[in-house]
Amino acid sequence: MVATLTRLVGDLEAAQDAVQEAALTALERWPVDGVPRNPAAWLTTAARHKALDRIRREGHRGEKEDRAMQLLEGTGDDPLPESVVRDDLLRLIFTCCHPALAPEARIALSLRTLGGLTTAEIARAFLVPEPTMAQRLVRARRKISGAAIPYRVPADHELPERLPAVLAVVYLVFTEGHTATSGDALVRVDLCDEAVRLARLLAELLPDESEVHGLLALLLVTDARRAARLDSGGDLVLLADQDRAAWDRTLIDEGHEHIETALRRAGGQPGPYALQGAIAAVHALAPSWKATDWSQLVSLYDLLADVHPTPVVRLNRAVAIAERDGPADGLAEIDALEELTGFHLFHASRAELLSRLDRPEEAADAYRAALDCRPSDTERRFLERRLAGVARA
């Protein structure tokens, strides 16, 4: 975008200023007005207008006036080269993920600005009240403009500090698309596609970063199961019951390649995304749920719990232990995760194990607790079916 404007305005500084101004406008307006259908085109148009304003303000005539008209009408060198447009989105992501912003704010701001999620959806993804999240966003935007956080892609030596927040954003956009926290559709395909697109872009622009490949692998292998996650009625099908023939082998193969790259570049210390990608691949390789290599999965979750000790990782580890050692051992692990009682999957996982342990009344209570956590409509229908199942038994 800068390059195109530079050619048209004939002044690199003026072009950069115009793009920066347009990006700041985007940060202020998108969260209020919603993200435009084509963010890059919106930015280009806004930057054109800013450049035109500037040229008019400075009272240039003749040749520059002609250039200004080209800018406004979008003639000249358009359409923009794809590479320029992508760089611009990446710059916007790195601005939203600046280390001077609080970690939660970086993710929230990116989701709001680039992912187009509502404040309510972001609040639910982070298990915090909506007003808290709204306040967080206001404060982050105020800081970007107030402290003049720049609009640029960081230099190589800054990447170790800057990259994790960017990866987390892409991951959460995908997660949000994969299991939407509100609305009817369990899979919001556009969000998943957007996250995969961003992850591919990051892998292309930052090919030496192990975790970028790990993240891309994780998203690809997870996305490969998209068609099998819902039945013909649009209802959720658990991994255990999915038709594995419906999995997209092309995506799984592509994911495998990136896991290999991720592990090769990890220097013997794979990060959380490489490990999660590997976990997803173990599932993708297994001919069935029963024939899955649960021992390997528990080992991978142990490694993951070391580098990324979150409650959700421990919940998944507990589920793998239940498969390897039996439901009683899994239940003991889950019950230790008290901080997750606001999370529907905590209760849903407990309910499944209680049901297998022939404790239907407790299982029913746990399903009801899961429903109280306001899951998405699709998940709610699934949980209601399960609840009806244990209630009948």
Place this chain on the structure above:
Amino acid sequence: MPQYLALIYGPADQQAVAPEDYDGDVMADYMAFGEAAGAAGVVVGGNALQSTDTATTVSVLGGKGGEIVTTDGPFAETKEVLGGYYLLDCANLDKAIAWAAQIPGAWLGKIEVRPVVVFE
């Protein structure tokens, strides 16, 4: 060009005595920073402050025109006190952070970087 106030927080005796595990020369480090930042045209102003036991707190009770109350102190209960500041002229926060990281107070204590309000 935005301006940033770099507030230098550190041990109360930072200017007088360097921490034991610091084998550099604090004054020489500050001189070197002043020269580098000065040559780059980044420093608009700056001062070291006398220690907090010379500080006086002033407030006016009962609103504007009310009683002037002065007290000795404050004496920080925390180990880190404001010891000095620089006013920096930087194009953006990344540049301000890069310069702030070169102030000796950044490794002797910490620097708070605050953008200056521009009244338009």
